[in-house]
Amino acid sequence: MAESPATLIDGIAAERLPADDRGLAYGDGVFETVLVHDGRPVWWQAHLDRLEQGARVLGIAMPAAAAWRADCDALCAGTSGRQVLKLLLTRGSSRRGYAVDPQGVPRRIAQCLPAPPLAAADGIGVRWCDLRLAAQPRLAGLKHLNRLEQVLARAEWSDPAIAEGLLCDADGALVSAIAGNLFVVRHGVAFTPPVDRCGVAGICRQYLLGCGAQVRSLRRDELLAADELFVCNSVRGILPVTRLGDRRWPIGALTRGLVARLARAEPAFAVEW
Amino acid sequence: MAESPATLIDGIAAERLPADDRGLAYGDGVFETVLVHDGRPVWWQAHLDRLEQGARVLGIAMPAAAAWRADCDALCAGTSGRQVLKLLLTRGSSRRGYAVDPQGVPRRIAQCLPAPPLAAADGIGVRWCDLRLAAQPRLAGLKHLNRLEQVLARAEWSDPAIAEGLLCDADGALVSAIAGNLFVVRHGVAFTPPVDRCGVAGICRQYLLGCGAQVRSLRRDELLAADELFVCNSVRGILPVTRLGDRRWPIGALTRGLVARLARAEPAFAVEW
Numbered sequence: 247m248a249e250s251p252a253t254l255i256d257g258i259a260a261e262r263l264p265a266d267d268r269g270l271a272y273g274d275g276v277f278e279t280v281l282v283h284d285g286r287p288v289w290w291q292a293h294l295d296r297l298e299q300g301a302r303v304l305g306i307a308m309p310a311a312a313a314w315r316a317d318c319d320a321l322c323a324g325t326s327g328r329q330v331l332k333l334l335l336t337r338g339s340s341r342r343g344y345a346v347d348p349q350g351v352p353r354r355i356a357q358c359l360p361a362p363p364l365a366a367a368d369g370i371g372v373r374w375c376d377l378r379l380a381a382q383p384r385l386a387g388l389k390h391l392n393r394l395e396q397v398l399a400r401a402e403w404s405d406p407a408i409a410e411g412l413l414c415d416a417d418g419a420l421v422s423a424i425a426g427n428l429f430v431v432r433h434g435v436a437f438t439p440p441v442d443r444c445g446v447a448g449i450c451r452q453y454l455l456g457c458g459a460q461v462r463s464l465r466r467d468e469l470l471a472a473d474e475l476f477v478c479n480s481v482r483g484i485l486p487v488t489r490l491g492d493r494r495w496p497i498g499a500l501t502r503g504l505v506a507r508l509a510r511a512e513p514a515f516a517v518e519w
Numbered sequence: 520m521a522e523s524p525a526t527l528i529d530g531i532a533a534e535r536l537p538a539d540d541r542g543l544a545y546g547d548g549v550f551e552t553v554l555v556h557d558g559r560p561v562w563w564q565a566h567l568d569r570l571e572q573g574a575r576v577l578g579i580a581m582p583a584a585a586a587w588r589a590d591c592d593a594l595c596a597g598t599s600g601r602q603v604l605k606l607l608l609t610r611g612s613s614r615r616g617y618a619v620d621p622q623g624v625p626r627r628i629a630q631c632l633p634a635p636p637l638a639a640a641d642g643i644g645v646r647w648c649d650l651r652l653a654a655q656p657r658l659a660g661l662k663h664l665n666r667l668e669q670v671l672a673r674a675e676w677s678d679p680a681i682a683e684g685l686l687c688d689a690d691g692a693l694v695s696a697i698a699g700n701l702f703v704v705r706h707g708v709a710f711t712p713p714v715d716r717c718g719v720a721g722i723c724r725q726y727l728l729g730c731g732a733q734v735r736s737l738r739r740d741e742l743l744a745a746d747e748l749f750v751c752n753s754v755r756g757i758l759p760v761t762r763l764g765d766r767r768w769p770i771g772a773l774t775r776g777l778v779a780r781l782a783r784a785e786p787a788f789a790v791e792w
Contacts, residue, residue, distance in 0.1 A: 253538045262535035263543070265526045265628060270536070270607070272666035273546030279615070304667070305674055330615060334543070337670075342552070342603060342632045344666065344673035344697055355538060359615045380653035380717075381689065384671055392665035393545035393617065394577070397610075398657055400617035401578055416654065424617055444653075 252358045254317050267353060269336030272344070273391035275353075276300035281361065281481045282322045282329040283514030289480055290318075292449045297335060300388040305346065306337050309354045317356035328361035328514060330481050334391070362482055367519030369488030369497055370409035370477070372423065374466075375399040378416045379444040387447040399424050409485070410477050412469070415444055420464040423477040426485065427451035430464055431474035431500050437462040449480040450508075457507060474498035483508055483515035527590050527629045540626060542609030545617070546664035548626075549573035554634065554754045555595045555602040556787030562753055563591075565722045570608060573661040578619065579610050582627045590629035601634035601787060603754050607664070635755055640792035642761030642770055643682035643750070645696065647739075648672040651689045652717040660720040669697050682758070683750050685742070688717055693737040696750040699758065700724035703737055704747035704773050710735040722753040723781075730780060747771035756781055756788035 255263055268274035278297050281288040294311055301308040318331055334355040340347050377399040385392070399411050410423040420439045422428050427448040429436045436459040441447045455461065469475065475487040475495050484505050486497040509516040528536050541547035551570050554561040567584055574581040591604055607628040613620050650672040658665070672684050683696040693712045695701050700721040702709045709732040714720045728734065742748065748760040748768050757778050759770040782789040 255538065260535075261538055262533075263538050265528065265534055265536050265630065267543065268670075270540065270543045270609075271550075271664070272670050273664055274667060274670050277544075304671070332615060336543075342605060343635070344669045346670065346674050357538065362616070377657055380655035382653035382668065384650055385667060390667055391544070391546055392667045394547060394658060394663055394665045395655065396617045397541075397545050397547050397619065398577070401619050 252321055254320060254356045256354050257313065257317060257320075263353065263355065264339050266339045267336050268338065268340050269334065269353070269391055273393070274304070275306065275334055275336035275391045276304065276389055277332060277334040277391060278389060279481050280318070280331040280333065281514055282318070282325065282331050282358075283512075284327065285323050285325050287318050287322070287331060288512050288514050289449050289453070292452060293333070293480070296389060296447070296449065297333060300390060301335055301352075303384070303388060304337070304390070306335060306352050309335070309352065313354060314356070317354070321356055321358040325358075330359045330361045332357040332359060336391070364483055364515065364517050365485040369486035369495075371407050371489035372410045372412055372477070372487050373403060373408050373490065375402055375411040375413050375424070377402065377413065379413050379421050381415055381443040383443055386443050386445060387441045389446050396424050410487075412490075414466065418465060420466065420469060421445040426477040426479035426482070429454065429459060429476050429478065430469050430472040431476075431498060432468070432472055434500060435460060436500060436504070437464060439464050448478065450478040450483060453508070453511075454478060454504065457504060474501045476501050525594055525631045527593060529627050530586065530590060530593075536626065536628065537612050539612045540609050541611065541613050542607065542626070542664055546666070547577070548579065548607055548609035548664045549577065550605060550607045550662055550664060552754050553591070553604040553606065554787055555591070555598065555604050555631075556785075557600065558596050558598050560591050560595070560604060561785050561787050562722050562726070563588075565725060566606070566753070569662060569720070569722065570606060573663060574608055576657070576661060577610070577663070579608060579625050582608070582625065586627060587629070590627070594629055594631040598631075603632045603634045605630040605632055609664070637756055637788065637790050638758040642759035642768075644680050644762035645683045645685055645750070645760050646676060646681050646763065648675055648684040648686050648697070650675065650686065652686050652694050654688055654716040656716055659716050659718060660714045662719050672697050683760075685763075687739065691738060693739065693742060694718040699750040699752035699755070702727065702732060702749050702751065703742050703745040704749075704771060705741070705745055707773060708733060709773060709777070710737060712737050721751065723751040723756060726781070726784075727751060727777065730777060747774045749774050
């Protein structure tokens with residue numbers, strides 16, 4: 247069994263949560279994975295905003311921002327280097343059945359975990375996933391706790407040389423990687439698929455849209471024709487894709503420019519190459 | 520907060536489970552809700568078979584049937600009347616990330632809960648849900664822990680006179696009720712939609728298919744044209760639908776025949792009318 251992470255439940259140190267939590271029963275909740283750098287959470291407000299938006303869609307009362315911040319400080323203050331702070335908000339305990347108890351009390355969970363590495367100088371290898379993401383506009387964009395599609399997609403390979411899987415929807419449109427958003431660079435512009443039918447509206451994706459990247463529907467052949475390709479998420483930053491089957495890409499000028507710009511904005515993402 | 524149910528985790532009495540369980544993190548598991556009547560689980564083998572099938576699809580090792588049975592006996596032996604035994608199988612604890620640890624140890628959870636009532640003599644009222652179920656053939660039919668669609672659909676109303684919601688897929692085809700399968704009776708035959716793209720392959724549905732009911736794609740207008748209509752699940756049995764908006768149905772001869780046949784086969788489902 248994995249070593250238990252440092253965990254706070256409703257602000258109190260605890261390794262276990264009540265077995266009648268609806269997060270377990272139904273995946274009834276939302277979560278965030280926040281990069282913490284030298285004790286400071288990166289893109290904190292953006293993470294809280296997305297958590298609140300997800301809670302609003304699910305009809306779960308959002309705890310005060312100060313409570314989340316206190317969790318962050320209690321778990322991460324004084325740490326050095328990069329950590330991951332995982333925040334979960336569930337609808338809390340309830341009796342059996344899908345109906346929501348209007349008197350129910352949401353449950354706040356925070357965990358401090360080791361951070362995964364940033365991208366190496368040779369980028370990452372990816373593969374296509376067979377699994378197709380289902381379209382559910384009511385949940386699209388949210389980082390909710392129903393993640394079996396991601397688990398099944400990630401279980402399609404075990405080769406450690408492959409870091410990510412590329413996911414399409416049932417119509418064959420590109421959506422994202424498994425644990426990150428996908429960007430296709432063509433003629434000097436970075437494009438990323440919409441996430442209004444499936445996928446997650448990533449925080450790093452949002453940052454890059456503010457840097458001039460654009461949302462556009464993309465098909466598999468457009469990915470293969472890309473000049474550059476990268477995946478991103480809020481704990482690993484920008485991960486240039488250099489290998490997909492027999493196809494090879496360089497880490498191109500636009501990707502390098504965005505990596506450098508991100509590192510200036512957030513030193514936590516500074517890479518060695 | 521709801522009173523904690525009697526719970527066994529891996530056979531040991533416990534009210535809390537490790538906060539790093541993948542059932543919480545990703546809904547990475549499957550479950551069953553088993554009716555227990557005078558201490559005896561109803562349709563036990565069918566529930567275990569479905570649990571095992573779901574575990575196989577997810578790649579989770581299925582605990583021995585004897586372990587589940589011991590949980591059932593420990594929680595329910597000697598009880599009288601009707602109880603619900605909820606069984607959950609999760610992939611257990613793991614580090615962060617979707618990748619499955621091949622050394623991971625699944626977690627077995629069993630809870631004893633109060634049973635909901637059987638149908639009253641005047642049947643149940645239902646309504647249409649706005650939410651459309653997403654099509655995911657890889658998960659269809661399974662009783663997995665990703666149930667946010669059901670939670671959102673059930674949150675569409677609070678009128679206690681309405682017991683169930685009717686769900687369609689994105690193409691407008693009927694799928695099921697929220698917590699049960701749906702049967703439409705026409706010209707003396709009970710039809711129920713396929714569950715190969717979304718929905719759950721219910722145990723009571725399976726029983727009724729053995730009684731002559733048939734699988735057929737159905738549309739909303741066919742439901743409105745039904746001679747009789749009912750919902751079923753394995754803890755409440757057959758629930759005749761008598762009200763949908765302004766539409767009224769009698770509890771017809773075919774439904775009454777199936778209710779009587781089910782009560783003969785499983786006395787736990789004997790109703791007073």
